[in-house]
Amino acid sequence: MSVRVALHSRSFLERGLLLLVILIFLEGTVLTLGAASSPDISAQDNTGGHDHLDDHRGIAGSHVHPNYTKKAFPVLSLDYHHIQVPFEISLWVLLASLMKLGFHLIPQLSSIVPESCLLIVVGLLVGGLIKLAGEEVPPVLDSNLFFLCLLPPIILDAGYFLPIRPFMENIGTILMFAVVGTLWNAFFVGGLLYAVCQIEGTYLSQVELLPCLLFGSIISAVDPVAVLAVFEEIHINELLHILVFGESLLNDAVTVVLYHLFEEYSGAGEVTPMDVVLGVICFLIVSLGGIAVGAIYGILAAFTSRFTSHTRVIEPLFVFVYSYMAYLSAEMFHLSGIMALIACGAVMRPYVEANISHKSHTTVKYFLKMWSSVSETLIFIFLGVATVAGPHAWNWTFVSVTVILCLVSRVIGVVGLTFIINKFRIVKLTTKDQFIVAYGGLRGAIAFSLGYLLDKNLFPMRTMFLTAIITEIFFTVFVQGMTIKPLVDLLAVKKKQEAKRSINEEIHTQFLDHLLTGIEDICGHYGHHHWKDKLNRFNKKYIKKCLIAGERYKEPQLIAFYHKMEFKQAIELVESGGGVKLPSAVPSQVSMQNIQPKKLPPPVAERALPQFTKGREEEIRKILRSNLQKTRQRLRSYNRHTLVADPFEDGWNDFILKKQRLIELEKKMTEMSNYLTVPGATPDSPTMCRARLASGSDFKAEKGGAKVIPDPNAFYNIKASSDGVPTIQVDLASPQSPDSVNMLNEFSKRGATGQGLGQREGADRDEDQGLMMKPAGKGEKGEEEGGNKNPGLMRCLSDPGPSNEDEEDEPFLP
């Protein structure tokens, strides 16, 4: 980025200062200092201002050398040149971010006008101001800058968070729109434009067919940046979103091939049938090659992340670097970089997520969202600036015909293709859907950058093309982008369901998948469920084993989902302050007792004890001990590159296994009180529900006598008891049945270990400064409870891998 900006900026200090002034102006703050000091500084620097970038201090110094006169040592010297490039970049980024910030301070504005429009307007203003100041407007949307720096973050963000399931379910439709639709648009627009140009009196007769087709292929591609920006604001349902967005991603290959093809032959002149065949082959290579490059890097990234458990801090970097390399590698061969990025992100995600820590996952998520939103903002601002920069060649006929043809071809294309597609789809696309798909086909900065790339000598009408492209972009972004929201409301198009995925939903989804696969097998028809199942099993059996560290690859999807949910609720509970006082304040939700059949719990001890062996107990003790030692070691080895010595961070993988064994044991001893933290009728009160549930299990604990509750709820019980209300009563001292004598033995043995662990945990928590509460002042029993509960507690608050948090699918920009 820096190089590109630098090469094209001729004015130095003044522009930077000007920007600063604009910033100040736009933000409405008065910062007189910069303005006051600006005139004399710029006057000073103007002399050296036109030096080339390579002239660094040293070279400048050697210039000065001949007329050497002794001067006083400069105590304070000004060398703006030295920092100019990064400084200006920072200014642009700052401007973009502040603009974004500013818009959200005025909610009324952002509810009417899409952000993309506002940003373009800002760009126009900034460009205008630069021009007013008598400066040459920098070619900010230079193609290299755009394709190498601004575009990749947005596409990676899209690819990494691509909703795979809906995408794959609609892949046929998406490909149809992306490939056939784009081809149709390109040829329809290009061909008819050529026809119009031949009409006498338009002064366009010098425009040939091939440049027209080239122009058609540039202008026909739906732009992912523009689509994302607008569709995220209108909250359209998932199907339509993925259709339009998927199309905008996948049409890249078509555009790349058509672009290079026409560019190549515009010089040569004629196109033979052979070239068409080559074009088709080229298309296959560009798209499949892009995907292959992306997938290779994706797998490499996944494989690398397998070994990062000791250097968690650099984990996120691998995600970014491998993806960027995939993009660059694809671009190197003129393959589709966008497809490479999408493939890379989508391939690496499931494995990387399983490998990296929760914190790293959050970092990845936020960095991707941050970069993509800054890039997006910059792109729209630059689009505005580039419009001012010109040069323009306005031709009424050409521009208006372009805009009309684009609309017409889009509508015809969508309607025609849907007619064919609907024959194969189970969920048909209605007329409303077709309208939104057609209307949502926005054009954007990719088209502009491609137009900018055209060679002036080969295409004398480049300026006119650029003007037409800009007009088309403005038309789609402003007119369509602004009206699509009211239209969606007017037509009552189904909106996006923003509900969190519930556990029932997940169960039923999985159930249906297996059911349909089974039915297909019975029919003897090998449809896509059959192949999907095959692929899934292959993935589970071989790929996951290679790419995922530890034992987590064995975890089925449903369980992974459950753990995520569990974790999320734990976090919510912690964030909301533990909910100590909540149960009384809030009406109770449904609790476990309501669904547990009344005949339960059966006599616990009878079942529990007989099979209990010495060997097993020894095993448990070993587990506890080793866990303890590891924690201690980790705490000692502090180094600069780890964030916080978090004893729970790394142990997750081992921990699941250990926990499994512990639970096995506990199951035999107690009637398991299950983890029950389901949001009630209103999904907004999981915490209360939980608190309520926790108190529910108290009740059971008392009833069942000596009881270990291996669930995270217990943790909150402890907390509640710190208020002076002892909620769990583990009465070890009073055996109630002959069986419980045995149980007592087991308990006291475990208690010894458990107590140690409990104390240790307490100490750790002190160092950690209180994400977790210390079960203090509870005496022996409390300690013991703490120890026994640690599995659940630790699982709850340690790192269960990335959780599929709800912001993920939401537009990031609030």
Added chain:
Amino acid sequence: MGASQSARTEHEFQDLADRTGFSLEQIGNLNKRFRQLSKNEETLSRQDLASISALDNNPLRAQIINAFFDKRNLRQNEAGTVQVIGFEEFLMVMSHFRPAAMHITEEEREKLRREKLRFLFNMHDTDSDGTITLEEYRRAVEELLSKAGTIGQETAKAIADAAMLEVASTTRGKMEPDEFYEGITFENFLQKLQNESERATNLERRETERRKRRIRPWPLAILMDS
């Protein structure tokens, strides 16, 4: 063999096509498969289905096979199971998996949807008493995770409990500690699916409200809201 027999089958097929909604070609294909599975017998037994090798890896194998022999799925309104099924019954079960025709009224679509959901419900409700009890739900989830080894079995129960609680709270709302939720009825089952979308719109509304105010992060905000 002969013209008369093929005419008879054709007539039969036409009849079946009318009742199940399959096309003649589809019925022909399914008939071929039926013959293949039943080894050219008139009826199909559990063993025949169990011998399909592709089903071996399916965690729901037993449940799927059971569904074919469940009287409730054969469009007869009685409970219980049968030992063997003929081609007609086979088609009946299969017809639950037929996509809806392109042009049907909203009412018919709703009816079709109910039928499909009923089939699904019946798969969970193994003792055909009209409710999916906690035990049944647990078994279903266990079945689903049966390929995952011990980890699966351990967590299955917890997952089923959580899911059951979720259903109970969405369909019943508030419950007293001494009340008892017997299980999911078919109405609950439908309601649950309905609720999901209602909840979504509620959330959306709340989200826009929050956007307007934009003060608190959401976990806190929702606590205050209620």
